[in-house]
Amino acid sequence: MIEAITTFTAQHGPLLAIAVPLIASPLAILMVNRVAAFIVTWLSAVTSFGLAAQMVTITADGTVLSYAIGGWAPPIGIEYRVDAANALVVLIVSMMATVLLPYMRTSIEQEVAERQHTLFYACFLLCFTGLMGVAVTGDAFNVFVFLEISSLSTYALVAMGAAKDKRALSAAYDYLVLGTLGATFFVIGLGMIYMVTGTLNLADLGRRLAEVDAENRTVRTAYGFIVVGLGLKIAMYPMHRWLPGAYTFAPTTISAFLASTATKVAIYVLARFVFSVFQIDYPFERDTLQFVVLPLALLAMFTASFVAVFQQNVKRLLAYSSLGQIGYMLLGLTLLTATGLTATFTHLFAHALTKGALFLAVGAIIYRTGGPMMHNLAGQARLMPWTSAAIVVGGLSLIGIPGTVGFVSKWVLIQAAFEADLWPIAAAIVASSLIAVVYVWRLVEVLYLQPAREGAAKREAPLTMLIPIWVLVVAIVWTGFDADGLVSVARTAGESLLDGGFVADGARIIGVPGR
Amino acid sequence: MSLLFDTAFIGTHLNYWLFVILMMTGLYIVVARGNLLKKVVGLNLFQASVFMLYISMSKIAGGTAPIEIPDPNAVYSSPLPHVLILTAIVVGVATTALALALIVRINEAYGTIEEDEVLEIDRAKSLAETAREDERDNEEARAV
Numbered sequence: 001m002i003e004a005i006t007t008f009t010a011q012h013g014p015l016l017a018i019a020v021p022l023i024a025s026p027l028a029i030l031m032v033n034r035v036a037a038f039i040v041t042w043l044s045a046v047t048s049f050g051l052a053a054q055m056v057t058i059t060a061d062g063t064v065l066s067y068a069i070g071g072w073a074p075p076i077g078i079e080y081r082v083d084a085a086n087a088l089v090v091l092i093v094s095m096m097a098t099v100l101l102p103y104m105r106t107s108i109e110q111e112v113a114e115r116q117h118t119l120f121y122a123c124f125l126l127c128f129t130g131l132m133g134v135a136v137t138g139d140a141f142n143v144f145v146f147l148e149i150s151s152l153s154t155y156a157l158v159a160m161g162a163a164k165d166k167r168a169l170s171a172a173y174d175y176l177v178l179g180t181l182g183a184t185f186f187v188i189g190l191g192m193i194y195m196v197t198g199t200l201n202l203a204d205l206g207r208r209l210a211e212v213d214a215e216n217r218t219v220r221t222a223y224g225f226i227v228v229g230l231g232l233k234i235a236m237y238p239m240h241r242w243l244p245g246a247y248t249f250a251p252t253t254i255s256a257f258l259a260s261t262a263t264k265v266a267i268y269v270l271a272r273f274v275f276s277v278f279q280i281d282y283p284f285e286r287d288t289l290q291f292v293v294l295p296l297a298l299l300a301m302f303t304a305s306f307v308a309v310f311q312q313n314v315k316r317l318l319a320y321s322s323l324g325q326i327g328y329m330l331l332g333l334t335l336l337t338a339t340g341l342t343a344t345f346t347h348l349f350a351h352a353l354t355k356g357a358l359f360l361a362v363g364a365i366i367y368r369t370g371g372p373m374m375h376n377l378a379g380q381a382r383l384m385p386w387t388s389a390a391i392v393v394g395g396l397s398l399i400g401i402p403g404t405v406g407f408v409s410k411w412v413l414i415q416a417a418f419e420a421d422l423w424p425i426a427a428a429i430v431a432s433s434l435i436a437v438v439y440v441w442r443l444v445e446v447l448y449l450q451p452a453r454e455g456a457a458k459r460e461a462p463l464t465m466l467i468p469i470w471v472l473v474v475a476i477v478w479t480g481f482d483a484d485g486l487v488s489v490a491r492t493a494g495e496s497l498l499d500g501g502f503v504a505d506g507a508r509i510i511g512v513p514g515r
Numbered sequence: 516m517s518l519l520f521d522t523a524f525i526g527t528h529l530n531y532w533l534f535v536i537l538m539m540t541g542l543y544i545v546v547a548r549g550n551l552l553k554k555v556v557g558l559n560l561f562q563a564s565v566f567m568l569y570i571s572m573s574k575i576a577g578g579t580a581p582i583e584i585p586d587p588n589a590v591y592s593s594p595l596p597h598v599l600i601l602t603a604i605v606v607g608v609a610t611t612a613l614a615l616a617l618i619v620r621i622n623e624a625y626g627t628i629e630e631d632e633v634l635e636i637d638r639a640k641s642l643a644e645t646a647r648e649d650e651r652d653n654e655e656a657r658a659v
Binding site for chain 1: 554610620
């Protein structure tokens with residue numbers, strides 16, 4: 001019986017991981033009360049998480065999962081195609097949703113009007129569906145559609161922060177305009193490669209573009225549009241203007257979810273297009289990545305971290321720190337080596353855990369004190385010791401102290417820099433981490449060394465918030481000491497992407513073929 | 516003659532020229548206009564230009580609608596981009612609706628839909644917050 005179920009989920013996993021939250025979304029609205037809506041939402045996230053974990057174990061040895069939607073054989077029909085790279089991203093997204101949701105239930109009591117709670121869950125599920133869809137799909141236009149499903153619901157979710165601070169509205173509007181520009185640029189790029197190749201299946205695109213003349217100007221233009229479009233979604237420096245506002249004024253759980261998943265998924269799409277579709281031996285791509293994207297990534301690592309040091313709003317501080325961390329991920333990608341890509345994927349995972357834990361812990365302090373400013377944090381170590389300790393561990397992981405997952409990813413990244421004989425870049429990674437020490441120390445100083453507001457009683461965050469925070473903190477430390485599994489999955493992802501990912505011949509393909 | 520006056524080139528690629536002009540007009544409005552509503556109009560124009568690109572590229576000169584006809588030499592236009600654009604139009608409509616809803620809320624909260632004024636209000640609020648924090652920092656420093 002159990003075996004029959006696992007065989008079924010192994011075959012239909014890629015589809016079910018999307019379909020379950022998508023169906024749960026309208027169900028959440030129809031539920032009689034908020035508790036029922038929460039249960040439906042959470043169960044669908046847990047289901048997706050289980051399916052994602054199974055996909056990771058199946059693809060860990062380089063196997064490729066292929067699912068022909070509606071039985072139409074690819075490349076004519078839409079295909080969901082999962083290799084180690086997407087499986088890891090799907091795992092990150094579904095894991096964060098599963099951990100975040102119990103916390104969300106408590107935190108939105110203060111942040112969102114009660115009658116909107118079911119709608120909030122529905123919107124969150126749509127965002128979740130979109131991100132999962134982007135990660136599993138093997139069809140270029142499908143990427144756009146899912147990207148827009150997640151983005152549109154994200155704009156709405158960010159705007160929900162307006163109940164506390166009206167600046168959420170203008171932040172959401174900025175995000176909407178820039179996000180739509182990015183998505184439209186991406187579609188223009190897709191249109192152009194479709195003109196050249198006549199296909200939209202990612203694997204098929206990879207095969208056919210490899211045969212196109214490298215001097216083809218349409219392909220070059222398409223590449224430019226796709227990188228700029230995705231760059232806007234990634235918040236690649238200097239196209240990051242929307243990010244600080246959106247993360248600062250969104251409800252805290254949404255900030256945590258976006259910081260740990262949305263930009264990561266966009267980075268995955270960029271990696272997929274760079275390595276599977278255009279492929280690494282495309283000279284124009286090599287040049288743009290090494291001479292344009294790499295310097296910008298280095299610039300982001302320094303300037304964004306530097307700006308973070310001077311922030312008085314803790315959520316804004318974390319948002320700027322995210323921009324710097326995105327720099328590390330892009331840096332790994334632009335090194336164009338297997339180790340560099342391993343570093344990118346390890347850092348995707350590491351940063352999801354770290355920034356998730358930090359945003360949630362800050363959210364718990366906001367829940368108790370009412371605001372995200374530095375004075376709200378002052379002296380909280382005595383009033384909320386567990387939450388403050390979580391911020392410290394998250395901060396250490398952000399710097400990359402040994403014993404945390406942040407160390408693992410930076411270690412691999414520095415290795416990649418040395419392998420590529422680029423020791424100045426290794427030095428830059430260390431130097432920019434030192435800036436992180438400054439802003440993390442500021443948090444620690446305010447939390448531990450400043451006096452608390454007079455008359456404030458010791459009041460730890462409620463357990464529904466504390467448990468998700470500490471699940472993430474334990475995961476940070478655990479993977480910090482036992483990172484073999486994570487690094488080996490990331491390495492499989494990196495190596496397979498370097499061969500063209502799921503385009504490569506000879507991969508064992510299982511799943512549901514079309515007729 | 517230079518490329519600019521190569522009438523044959525312009526003539527055979529007219530749809531792409533129109534696409535570029537429309538796209539740049541839309542982008543310019545998004546960037547240059549301060550009124551939030553006008554920005555949405557620009558965004559719509561920008562998206563519409565992409566619809567034009569997709570639709571025009573699938574048309575084959577002398578091609579007929581993609582419905583099988585008895586003529587074995589019939590040339591068909593590709594229906595796929597049209598279908599894709601149907602989806603993109605839906606996305607565009609949803610984006611516009613959401614943007615308009617946001618503008619209504621911004622108008623309620625700020626009393627204006629001019630970007631400069633909204634930014635001014637936002638900046639004043641952020642500055643006031645930061646100033647309070649800086650003052651507190653100085654007090655801390657004095658106490659130490």
